[in-house]
Amino acid sequence: MTIGIVGGGAWGTALAQTMTGNDSDVRLWVREPEVIESINERHENAVYLPGVKLSEHVRATDDLAWVAEVSPVLVVTPAQHMRSVLSNMPGKGQALILCSKGIEAGSQKFLHHVAAETVSHSPIAVLSGPTFAHEVAQGLPTAVTLAAENMELAQELAAVIARPALRPYVSSDVVGAEIGGAVKNVLAIACGVVDGAGLGQNARAALIARGFAEMTRYGLARGAKAETLAGLSGLGDLVLTCSSTSSRNFSLGVALGRGGSADAIMADRKTVAEGAFTAPVLRESAEEAGVDMPVTQAVCALLDGADVGDVIDGLLNRPLREEGV
Ligand SMILES: NC(=O)C1=CN([C@@H]2O[C@H](COP(=O)(O)OP(=O)(O)OC[C@H]3O[C@@H](n4cnc5c(N)ncnc54)[C@H](O)[C@@H]3O)[C@@H](O)[C@H]2O)C=CC1
Numbered sequence: 393m394t395i396g397i398v399g400g401g402a403w404g405t406a407l408a409q410t411m412t413g414n415d416s417d418v419r420l421w422v423r424e425p426e427v428i429e430s431i432n433e434r435h436e437n438a439v440y441l442p443g444v445k446l447s448e449h450v451r452a453t454d455d456l457a458w459v460a461e462v463s464p465v466l467v468v469t470p471a472q473h474m475r476s477v478l479s480n481m482p483g484k485g486q487a488l489i490l491c492s493k494g495i496e497a498g499s500q501k502f503l504h505h506v507a508a509e510t511v512s513h514s515p516i517a518v519l520s521g522p523t524f525a526h527e528v529a530q531g532l533p534t535a536v537t538l539a540a541e542n543m544e545l546a547q548e549l550a551a552v553i554a555r556p557a558l559r560p561y562v563s564s565d566v567v568g569a570e571i572g573g574a575v576k577n578v579l580a581i582a583c584g585v586v587d588g589a590g591l592g593q594n595a596r597a598a599l600i601a602r603g604f605a606e607m608t609r610y611g612l613a614r615g616a617k618a619e620t621l622a623g624l625s626g627l628g629d630l631v632l633t634c635s636s637t638s639s640r641n642f643s644l645g646v647a648l649g650r651g652g653s654a655d656a657i658m659a660d661r662k663t664v665a666e667g668a669f670t671a672p673v674l675r676e677s678a679e680e681a682g683v684d685m686p687v688t689q690a691v692c693a694l695l696d697g698a699d700v701g702d703v704i705d706g707l708l709n710r711p712l713r714e715e716g717v
């Protein structure tokens with residue numbers, strides 16, 4: 393079988409390599425000519441996933457129409473570029489599996505809404521969970537949530553993408569799967585700040601737990617199911633990303649916690665730290681829904697240049713409250 397992938401960053405490339413595992417061919421749409429050359433000539437994505445040998449069954453291309461001929465197509469662009477990329481993709485009823493994590497700035501739309509608006513007639517699913525690209529590319533065991541409103545579609549797609557070391561769990565909670573992935577990126581920045589500012593392991597655990605409470609409040613207000621938020625795409629990914637400098641979001645937070653400015657830190661990077669883009673959109677969306685998200689607000693303040701000590705004091709000096717709300 394042939395699988396399409398749109399987006400040749402670390403995650404799109406890792407998924408491409410993994411998908412070849414069932415004797416499948418992969419058509420991978422890549423934006424940068426030098427990355428296409430690196431994948432097709434040297435079987436490595438030297439820019440975004442260096443050091444991983446790719447199968448000859450991965451063919452990189454700049455021809456979106458060629459990728460769109462097959463089904464399913466995994467969509468792995470940065471969240472803020474999904475609309476512009478998909479609006480150039482011919483809709484042929486191919487199933488789309490969205491693997492990006494974020495909320496569209498400006499519209500506050502979740503990515504399955506963005507995809508539905510840009511590619512007509514495509515059934516849509518979301519793949520999300522604790523998945524560092526470099527580990528998946530090495531074939532290390534990984535479990536993900538695969539959500540589609542139509543459970544039969546979710547099961548069908550799960551069978552197509554399952555591999556010996558990639559285990560999808562199906563769900564019909566598309567909104568929940570998206571919210572977990574989007575919100576955890578923001579919380580991972582906060583956990584990185586705790587690390588960078590030397591606040592200790594207790595503070596990090598507190599932040600994970602209170603961050604999860606925040607994710608749950610927001611998720612429930614937006615129609616997610618609690619069990620999805622407590623699953624792989626929510627709590628699972630939150631724990632992963634809040635624990636390791638392998639996370640770009642966590643490492644952005646570490647640099648902020650050491651007193652760096654967001655603009656300067658991100659100017660040096662080619663890779664995407666989605667939480668920096670999600671945080672202000674999430675804050676707006678939460679305010680509209682009447683949901684209190686103090687950690688998200690703190691991350692927004694830090695990204696806007698607030699002093700780390702002041703922001704931490706602000707969080708610690710909030711009125712005492714009941715835990716379960
Ligand atoms: N890297 C990882 O371990 C994982 C990443 N993700 C998600 O996958 C999505 C893609 O992230 P990565 O593959 O890690 O990207 P990356 O950080 O490795 O690479 C950046 C990507 O952005 C693309 N890009 C830059 N400017 C663009 C533009 N104007 N239009 C379209 N594309 C543009 C580049 O071509 C490249 O593919 C993100 O939403 C991320 O949260 C999800 C799970 C794991």
Ligand SMILES: O=C(CO)COP(=O)(O)O
Nearest residue numbers: 521522523524639640641
């Ligand atoms: O989403 C991820 C792991 O599940 C990757 O996290 P970062 O984008 O923070 O590197």
